[in-house]
Amino acid sequence: MQPIVSISNLSKTYASGFQALKAIDLDIVSGEIFALLGPNGAGKTTLISIVCGLVTASDGTVTAGGHDIVRDYRAARSLIGLVPQELTTDAFETVWATVNLSRGLFGKRKDHTLVEKLLKQLSLWDKKDQKIVTLSGGMKRRLMIAKALAHEPRILFLDEPTAGVDVELRRDMWDLVRGLRDDGVTVILTTHYIEEAEEMADRIGVINNGELILVEDKNELMRKLGRKALTLHLHEPLDAVPEGLGTYALELSGDGTELTYTYDTQGERTGITALLTDLSAANIRFRDLHTEQSSLEEIFVNLVSDSR
Numbered sequence: 174m175q176p177i178v179s180i181s182n183l184s185k186t187y188a189s190g191f192q193a194l195k196a197i198d199l200d201i202v203s204g205e206i207f208a209l210l211g212p213n214g215a216g217k218t219t220l221i222s223i224v225c226g227l228v229t230a231s232d233g234t235v236t237a238g239g240h241d242i243v244r245d246y247r248a249a250r251s252l253i254g255l256v257p258q259e260l261t262t263d264a265f266e267t268v269w270a271t272v273n274l275s276r277g278l279f280g281k282r283k284d285h286t287l288v289e290k291l292l293k294q295l296s297l298w299d300k301k302d303q304k305i306v307t308l309s310g311g312m313k314r315r316l317m318i319a320k321a322l323a324h325e326p327r328i329l330f331l332d333e334p335t336a337g338v339d340v341e342l343r344r345d346m347w348d349l350v351r352g353l354r355d356d357g358v359t360v361i362l363t364t365h366y367i368e369e370a371e372e373m374a375d376r377i378g379v380i381n382n383g384e385l386i387l388v389e390d391k392n393e394l395m396r397k398l399g400r401k402a403l404t405l406h407l408h409e410p411l412d413a414v415p416e417g418l419g420t421y422a423l424e425l426s427g428d429g430t431e432l433t434y435t436y437d438t439q440g441e442r443t444g445i446t447a448l449l450t451d452l453s454a455a456n457i458r459f460r461d462l463h464t465e466q467s468s469l470e471e472i473f474v475n476l477v478s479d480s481r
């Protein structure tokens with residue numbers, strides 16, 4: 174299937190001489206939620222600003238829906254909605270006027286039914302006659318989404334959609350984004366919250382120092398790079414890991430009542446069967462056990478520190 178956004182050899186050097194992006198190649202699949210994950214200053218905003226035509230690239234090409242974003246700017250841009258980090262609209266405009274205006278800016282004919290539907294969907298309908306300056310932070314965020322969707326884009330970029338919002342609103346945002354995906358909108362979001370990428374994304378791209386260091390299916394990423402820990406809850410506490418078990422990566426905790434074994438899920442052998450046999454031979458009995466997979470956070474921290 175043809176990608177809905179195709180980024181090829183994209184580089185950006187700002188006038189200051191700072192290179193914010195280094196030869197990025199990335200294809201976005203239609204209908205996915207793609208999370209671009211990276212620390213502050215990694216180049217996330219620069220990347221989406223280029224795709225949305227707000228910043229010019231120093232090198233490389235981008236197409237959206239098959240249209241080159243420079244040569245065929247209008248056609249490409251009309252497919253794209255952008256929710257920036259900060260609201261840039263006139264604060265004394267009403268909600269209703271500003272969303273309708275956003276649609277008009279793309280040369281689309283008025284459609285009050287669509288705007289009404291959007292405002293209802295975003296729980297802003299009862300605020301439609303209020304001036305933006307009177308809205309709460311969460312309402313402003315939702316308004317930015319309504320504005321970005323007013324011209325019915327097929328691709329939505331969300332730049333740090335939940336930075337600085339409370340947990341409840343974050344969950345609302347996530348539900349909303351999933352709903353958009355269900356409606357067929359392709360969503361690309363930037364975030365430095367690993368939890369957000371873990372929760373939301375179908376695929377994850379990790380960007381650091383202007384380089385895309387990894388692009389991977391989320392589940393695959395967690396499976397491939399994740400390690401697992403098996404914790405055995407012992408009947409009798411141990412003072413130390415018995416000598417005969419010294420070859421295993423074992424750690425004793427919980428006042429000697431928990432024995433944790435860490436293993437690689439992708440390894441040829443996990444070593445679990447041998448460990449359990451040896452435990453039994455050493456007469457160590459357990460009453461319960463559980464396993465835990467390493468989180469995306471641990472994977473991310475390892476990746477970023479490796480690429481420095």
Ligand SMILES: Nc1ncnc2c1ncn2[C@@H]1O[C@H](COP(=O)(O)OP(=O)(O)OP(=O)(O)O)[C@@H](O)[C@H]1O
Pocket residue numbers: 187188189191192193211212213214215216217218219220365
């Ligand atoms: N107009 C500019 N001129 C010079 N350097 C810039 C300009 N805009 C951004 N940069 C630099 O480019 C780098 C990438 O910035 P960018 O805003 O793309 O990062 P980001 O990943 O979005 O970060 P954050 O998570 O903090 O929003 C940063 O080092 C930033 O200082």
